[in-house]
Amino acid sequence: MTRTEAESADTPTRVAVSTVIFGLRHLPGSDATCVVLPLVRRTRDPHEGQWALPGGWLGERENLEVAASRTLAETTALAPSYLEQLYAFGDVDRSPTRVVSIVYWALVREDEMSSSQEGAQENVAWFTATELPELAFDHRLIVDYALWRLRNKVGYSRIAHGLLADEFTLAELREVYEAILGRRLDPANFRRQVENSGTLIPTDRFRTGSHRPARLYRYNQDVELAERGPLEVR
Amino acid sequence: MTRTEAESADTPTRVAVSTVIFGLRHLPGSDATCVVLPLVRRTRDPHEGQWALPGGWLGERENLEVAASRTLAETTALAPSYLEQLYAFGDVDRSPTRVVSIVYWALVREDEMSSSQEGAQENVAWFTATELPELAFDHRLIVDYALWRLRNKVGYSRIAHGLLADEFTLAELREVYEAILGRRLDPANFRRQVENSGTLIPTDRFRTGSHRPARLYRYNQDVELAERGPLEVR
Numbered sequence: 001m002t003r004t005e006a007e008s009a010d011t012p013t014r015v016a017v018s019t020v021i022f023g024l025r026h027l028p029g030s031d032a033t034c035v036v037l038p039l040v041r042r043t044r045d046p047h048e049g050q051w052a053l054p055g056g057w058l059g060e061r062e063n064l065e066v067a068a069s070r071t072l073a074e075t076t077a078l079a080p081s082y083l084e085q086l087y088a089f090g091d092v093d094r095s096p097t098r099v100v101s102i103v104y105w106a107l108v109r110e111d112e113m114s115s116s117q118e119g120a121q122e123n124v125a126w127f128t129a130t131e132l133p134e135l136a137f138d139h140r141l142i143v144d145y146a147l148w149r150l151r152n153k154v155g156y157s158r159i160a161h162g163l164l165a166d167e168f169t170l171a172e173l174r175e176v177y178e179a180i181l182g183r184r185l186d187p188a189n190f191r192r193q194v195e196n197s198g199t200l201i202p203t204d205r206f207r208t209g210s211h212r213p214a215r216l217y218r219y220n221q222d223v224e225l226a227e228r229g230p231l232e233v234r
Numbered sequence: 235m236t237r238t239e240a241e242s243a244d245t246p247t248r249v250a251v252s253t254v255i256f257g258l259r260h261l262p263g264s265d266a267t268c269v270v271l272p273l274v275r276r277t278r279d280p281h282e283g284q285w286a287l288p289g290g291w292l293g294e295r296e297n298l299e300v301a302a303s304r305t306l307a308e309t310t311a312l313a314p315s316y317l318e319q320l321y322a323f324g325d326v327d328r329s330p331t332r333v334v335s336i337v338y339w340a341l342v343r344e345d346e347m348s349s350s351q352e353g354a355q356e357n358v359a360w361f362t363a364t365e366l367p368e369l370a371f372d373h374r375l376i377v378d379y380a381l382w383r384l385r386n387k388v389g390y391s392r393i394a395h396g397l398l399a400d401e402f403t404l405a406e407l408r409e410v411y412e413a414i415l416g417r418r419l420d421p422a423n424f425r426r427q428v429e430n431s432g433t434l435i436p437t438d439r440f441r442t443g444s445h446r447p448a449r450l451y452r453y454n455q456d457v458e459l460a461e462r463g464p465l466e467v468r
Contacts, residue, residue, distance in 0.1 A: 013292060015247050015324070015334050058247060060332060064324040088322040088336045090249070090298040098294060100249050100336070102322045 013098040017067040018055030018139070020105040020146035021080055023113045024163050024179050025126070033179040034128050035150075036113075037143065039135070040075050041123040046096050047136030051127075053143070054078075055101070068104040076124050078113075080106035082162040086146055094138045105146045107162030130182075154180045158199050161219045169207050169214040170194060247332040251301045252289030252373070254339040254380035255314055257347045258397050258413050259360070267413040268362050269384075270347075271377065273369070274309050275357040280330050281370030285361075287377070288312075289335070302338040310358050312347075314340035316396040320380055328372045339380045341396030364416075388414045392433050395453045403441050403448040404428060 025036045039051040056071035058064065065083060072078055083106045090100035113126070127133065129147055132140065153159050160176045174190045194200055201220050206213035259270045273285040290305035292298065299317060306312055317340045324334035347360070361367065363381055366374065387393045394410045408424045428434055435454050440447035 012246060013249050013294065015249060058324070058334070060247065061326050063326055064322060064334070085321060087319060088298060090292070090336065092295050092297055100292070100298070100334070102324065102334070 013100060015058040016055055016099050016101045017058055017064060017071055018053040018101050018103050018142070019068050019072045019083070020053060020086065020103065020143055021072070021076070021078060021108055022105070022129070022146070022150060022163070023108045023126070024110065024176060025113075025128075033175045034130065035147070035179050036126045036128055038076050038078065038124055038126050039133075041125070042136055043123060050136040051125075051133050051139075052136040053103075053139050054124075058102070064102050065104065068102075072106070075121065077121050078106075078108060080108045080112060080162075082107050082159075086149060087142075089138060089142060091138065101142075103142055103146070105149065107159070109163055109165060111165070151180055151182075158219055167203060167205065167216040167218050169216060171214060173200075173217070247334060249292040250289055250333050250335045251292055251298060251305055252287040252335050252337050252376070253302050253306045253317070254287055254320065254337065254377055255306070255310070255312060255342055256339070256363070256380070256384060256397070257342045257360070258344065258410060259347075259362075267409045268364065269381070269413050270360045270362055272310050272312065272358055272360050273367075275359070276370055277357060284370040285359075285367050285373075286370040287337070287373050288358075292336070298336050299338065302336075306340070309355065311355050312340075312342060314342045314346060314396075316341050316393075320376075320383060323372060323376060325372065335376075337376055337380070339383065341393070343397060343399060345399070385414055385416075392453055401437060401439065401450040401452050403450060405448060407434075407451070 021037055023036050024033050026033050038054060040054050042048050042050055042052050054072050054075040056067070056074065058067045059070075062070070064085070068083060069079070072080070083104050086103045086105045088100060088102050092098065094101075129143070132143065134140075135143065150159075154177060160173060160180070163176050164172060170191055171187070173194065174185055174187060177190070178185055199220050200217045203216045203218055205216045207216055255271055257270050258267050260267050272288060274288050276282050276284055276286050288306050288309040290301070290308065292301045293304075296304070298319070302317060303313070306314070317338050320337045320339045322334060322336050326332065328335075363377070366377065368374075369377065384393075388411060394407060394414070397410050398406065404425055405421070407428065408419055408421060411424070412419055433454050434451045437450045437452060439450045441450055
C-alpha cells in the first residue's frame, strides 16, 4: 500500500462504520457447529476483489449505531437483534486515506441468517471464522478482536442467547458454547453450571425427534443479555 | 444548543479524542478514600466556562492512542501508565458541529497525580467522581460510563494495580476496591479472596508506622493487568 504526501494532505479524516456479525452453522455430514460470518467482496479500490467486513461511511446526520445498522442492511440485508460497539480502529496507515472505523459487532440466529442467504445479496458470502480468506485493510485484526470479545463475553453474560431461538434444549445451548469456545464441554458439568447460574427457566415443552425427548428452556428475561451500563438508557 | 442547516452543511465530521483519568484521594480528616478525576475548564465556545474532559482533535498523522496521550499531556501534564480505549461517542446532537469522540480511560497512581498538581496547569482541577460540576457536551454520560467500566473491571482483572504503588498492604488494596465500588468490604473476606486468587505475591517487607506492621505484597506480573486480546500485540 503506497501513499503520496499530496494524497493524504488533500483528504481529511473520514469516519466509517463496519460490523462483524457472527452466526452459527451446522456442518453438513457432522454433528459439529462452527462460528460463521458474512463478508463482502470489494468492487472498487483500494483492495478491489478482496473480502471485507460489511460497512460504509457515517452519514452526516446519522448516529453511529444507526449507520452500522443501515450499512449492514444495505450490504447484507441482515438486521440482527443484538448490536454492540466493539472498538474504534484508527491507525494512520490502515487505509490509503485516513479512515477511522467505528466497528460494531452483532449476533444473528440461524433463522435470521437464512433470510439473508435467500436474498442472495451480490458479493456477499459466509465464511467459517477459522478459515477466512485474505481480508482487506486491517479487517483480519478486527475479526480476531471480535472473536476474542465473543469468547470472553460468553463466559460472563447470557450472550449465547443471541444465537439461539427463544426456546432451546441444553444440548443446543452447549453446542453454542462449544462452537464459540472451539472445544467440547462435558455435558454433565455444563448442565450443572447452567442450572446453578439461575439464567435459564425450564418450560413444559420438549424437543422430540430421533433422540429421546429433551426439555426446552428459555432465558430468564430479568437477566440482561449483556450489561451495557449507563449506555443502556440512551 | 441550536444549530442551523447552513452551519452543519459547512462542517464535515471531525474526530476528537478525550480521556477519563481516575485517581484516588484520601479525604483529609477521615480514613475514607474516593475516586477523583481531572477536568479542564473550557476557555471558548461551545460551553465556554464549563468543565470538560481533557482532550483535543485527532492529528492527521497521529494514531488514536497517541492523540489521547498527547492531548492529555498538553492539557493536564499527566502521563498515566495505563490507557485503554473506552468507547466512541458520536451522536449527531452531542455538539453544535458534528464531532465523533474516541474516548480513552486511564488510571493514575497518587505519585503521578501530584506531579500534575504541582505543575498547576491552568484551568485544570480534580473533582470527586460523586460530586461533579455540570459538564460540557455529553461528558457526564461519558464519565458515568467510564465509572461503570471501572467498577466492572475491578471485579475480573488486576486493574486496581494501576492505582497502587508497586508494593502495597492488603489494607491499601482493599481501600482501592472500596473507593471504586463505593462500599466497605469485610477485611477477613477480602484477604481470603485475594489470597485465593493467585494474583498477589507476598514480599519479605512490612509497612511500619502507627499500626502494627503489615506485610507488603506485589502483583504477580505473569497475570495481565487487563486482558486486551489480539490488540495487545499491536
